Amino acid sequence: MHIRSPRDFWSGLIFIAIAAGFMIGARRYGLGDMHQMGPGLFPTLVGALLVVLGAVVALRAFVIEGPPVPRFYLRPILISVVAIALFGVTLQHLGLIAAIAVVVLIGVLASRESRPLEVVGLVVLLTVFSVAVFVWMLGLPIPLWPDA
Amino acid sequence: MRIWLIAAASSLALLTQPAVSQTYPSKPIHMLVPYAPGGVTDIAARIVGAKLTEAWGQQVVVENRPGGNGFIGMSAGAKGAPDGYTLTMATIGDVSINPVLFKEMPYNMERDFTSVGLVSDIPLVLAANSETPYKSVADVIAAAKAQPGRISVGSPGSGTINQIVIEWIGLETGTKFQHIPFKGGAPSAAAVAGGTIPLGVLASSSVAPHVKSGKIRVLAVTGAKPSKFNPQWPTLQSQGVKEVDASQWTLLLAPKGTPKAIVEKINTELVKILNMPDVKERFAAGGAETSPSTPAELDARMKTATAAFGNIVKRANIKPN
Amino acid sequence: MQTLDNLLFGLEVALTLQNIAYCFIGCLLGTLVGVLPGIGPVATVAMLLPFTFNLGPAPALIMLAGIYYGAQYGGSTTAILVNIPGESSAVVTTLDGHQMARKGRAGPALGIAAIGSFVAGCIATLVVAFFAPPLAEVAIKFGPPEYFSLMVFGLIAAVVLARGSVIKAIAMVCVGILLGLVGTDVNSGVIRYAFNLPELMDGIGFVALAMAFFGITDVVANLEETDQGDVYKERLGSVLPTLQDIRTCFWSIMRGTSLGSLLGILPGGGALLASFAAYMVEKKIAKPPRNFGEGDIRGVAAPESANNAGAQTSFIPMLTLGIPSNPTMALMIGALMIQGIQPGPQVMTERPELFWGLVASMWVGNLMLLVLNLPLIGVWVRLLAVPYRLLFPAIFVFCCIGVYTVDNKVFDIYVLAALTGVAYVLLKLDCEPAPLILGFILGPMMEEQMRRAMMINFGDITVFVRHPVSALFLAAAAILMLLIALPSLRAKREVALQE
Secondary structure (H helix, E strand, O other): OOOOOHHHHHHHHHHHHHHHHHHHHHOOOOOEOOOOEOOOHHHHHHHHHHHHHHHHHHHHOOOOOOOOOOOOOHHHHHHHHHHHHHHHHHHHHHOHHHHHHHHHHHHHHHOOOOOHHHHHHHHHHHHHHHHHHHHHHOOOOOOOOOOO | OHHHHHHHHHHHHHHHHHHHHHHOOOOOEEEEEOOOOOOHHHHHHHHHHHHHHHHHOOOEEEEEOOOHHHHHHHHHHHHOOOOOOEEEEEEHHHHHHHHHHOOOOOOOHHHHEEEEEEEEEEEEEEEEEOOOOOOOHHHHHHHHHHOOOOOEEEEOOOOOHHHHHHHHHHHHHOOOOEEEEOOOHHHHHHHHHOOOOOEEEEEHHHHHHHHHOOOEEEEEEOOOOOOOOOOOOOEOHHHOOOOOOOEEEEEEEEEOOOOHHHHHHHHHHHHHHHOOHHHHHHHHHOOOEEOOOOHHHHHHHHHHHHHHHHHHHHHHOOOOO | OHHHHHHHHHHHHHOOHHHHHHHHHHHHHHHHHHHOOOOOHHHHHHHHHHHHOOOOHHHHHHHHHHHHHHHHHHHHHHHHHHOOOOOHHHHHHHHHHHHHHHOOOHHHHHHHHHHHHHHHHHHHHHHHHHHHHHHHHHHHHOOHHHHHHHHHHHHHHHHHOOOOOHHHHHHHHHHHHHHHOOEEOOOOOOEEOOOOOHHHOOOOOHHHHHHHHHHHHHHHHHHHOOOHHHOOOOOOOOOOOOHHHHHHHHHHHHHHHHHHHHHHOOOOOHHHHHHHHHHHHHHHHOOOOOOOOOOOOHHHHHHHHHHHHHHHHOHHHHHHHOOOOOHHHHHHHHHHHHOOOOOOOOHHHHOHHHHHHHHHHHHHHHHHHHHHHHHHHHHHHHHOOOOHHHHHHHHHHHHHHHHHHHHOOOHHHHHHHHHHHHHHHHHHOOOOHHHHHHHHHHHHHHHHHHHHHHHHOOOOOOHHHHOHHHHHHHHHHHHHHHHHHHHHHHHHHHHHHHO
């Protein structure tokens, strides 16, 4: 057997994995009956449908020709995810101003075209704009500095 | 050595306390609301917050921390520094229902909070769609006895005081109802008004417009005393459903360990605010009566409610998970 | 003509200097928060709530309503420019709107969104004025079986949003439904798939999900291309839609407006469905069926009109039944209650100055928004001239702040980061995000209504076909399913024959 459409093959497997996860989780919630449908019934039904669909997509990949899986460039995606997560950590402990600096300084590493001097300017600009608009103008309750 | 240090520190704290309450508040106060903006609790916080700001010249910032049955806002309130600058506007559900309903709780009322005072009280009613044959509480109970578990009664959600009342009526009269939870007060009231379900235990404020338009009939209020705004509605107790006494209340809490002098100071101001005619009017617009109290009175009320609800949850076998 | 007299009376109220001023403040603020990705009108309205204590009810509501529909206008801006749907209704706008922006047609896309919204707003206002009481009756009679069947229809329609494989689109709808089930179950109070995290008890945040699947992954995809200079090709180009554009869109706007006006009156998710439904209809019936998904201007005009029409008619259930269609409306009800007004069928007769003043102010407000938004288009288009290496960190910052401010929860930022990873893999495998988003929104509602219908009817499943309206939706869903399945079946047979 030869996988002709790898994109479909892998997405089928992912669908089955997601469905299996939710169906296993649903076993704790009780199925109930048609009158009192339990909280586990609906996820089980949808999960079952998704398993079938995933299987069809994955098996079809052996029959229908499809394009290859495009290359995963690790740098942009990893840096983006890390930058966003660190924004959260920094915001919680050090406040908004530090968080903006962190997300911009790390985020720019995702692109090869960034220039150091510009980045500093960008941090200043975004900080001033965000503080002015979100905190002062809209009065959103965002901590600016670390809790004393 | 350590004991000495603690003793010294606490005596110092005692010494400085009056001073603390005199200078309080010297910076903005955060009032946490464990619910989304626009709800009854949020409005209560905003009305009281605005008045406190006026009285003390320090900004009272209302912060909504909605989510998770109030767990998120309540845990944030529990973790606040006990200095009077973090207050929590909570409901009966947060203080007396969740603790008996959930096995695992992210906060503990005894350990984490100290009472500041009651804020408001909203009466609940047992209401029927006007086209149904239910004209009195007796009709409803007779129907439920004829078909146990087949009479649908709506509520604004699972684990609300309204659901507790539905189960409570069933327990007191030896019957059982089919509880139908909705997502909030207005949708459940509209479902009764539109005839989707025949009955509901609803906040008096939610049913008011439908009562006016003749789509909903109020059968009884669920409190021990009649409602101030609608004294013509009979109480459940006067209709033969003994014991049942519940309403939806809102209250103000501070983190455990907040200096007594500060709690007293907030309570004094809160009572003053809740007695202002314009504040009363604002609350009345939302169907709520202001109910000023001392911290001790609130403690007693919470204790009674928690005990009663714990009993009902056990007997009716309500379990969230 | 009673209604015309009432409208004139309403105009008298709305055109006092004070009310015009509050309407303008509302529209201006609304546009601003709408344009900032993720910052919804909720936070703004909440902040202004104490301020409205001291206004009369009419100016208070006029201002808050201005923020609400102003944000609807502004919300499409980020969807078109940087592929970030700030709220659910803008998800559809990204499909063709952002493609237009990439092809140098951001101006016409923004322009037609504003014009479509304006036309829809004006017509929907008339609908509110003439038909509010009977429509409120319809809304109140819409029970669990009807909502369930409407959701079934909506979910099948979600498949139409996809460009590629039908099966994968259905699978993505299912994934969306499953993700939507995380959190507290309305019917039983059981908390599902939350891993004992209180932050997950209310489920995964929509804003985080939409930003992960659209905005952030779009940035990542752009960064993967070696030459980022040409993310926005042919940057210049006309700033406003041409007469030809408007002529192309005329019927799309009309269809979108009617659908939006109708669905907007259903408080349980009707307004959410409006933009999706409008896009689906366009894709199926617009002639010639050119290239939806690749920057067809009708794919912007129809959903934007539907969205704004729905935003206006959702005032009907809010004012006459007190049922909010979304959190912003819940706040407006709060504002009314503080003013001593209980929303209900009596509002129209007991508070005519409020009801008709609001209706008339919506007209005024829509005009203001048009005047406000058309000149802004030039500014937005010029924003795209900023080099991408400077634009993308700004997108990160605004997305993060936006996600945080929804509930003031840092946890939601972590959800955004995690979902970005998931979205990246799925998009690489050519699984489309739009059906997932619709499944996420509609799936949980469908479950809720189905279980409620079963509880009330003691497990009698025939209730879904015994109620005529429900049966109608189910029949429509079946027909739609056939329409979708037929072409792909035929295509498959051709492939099989060729082999």
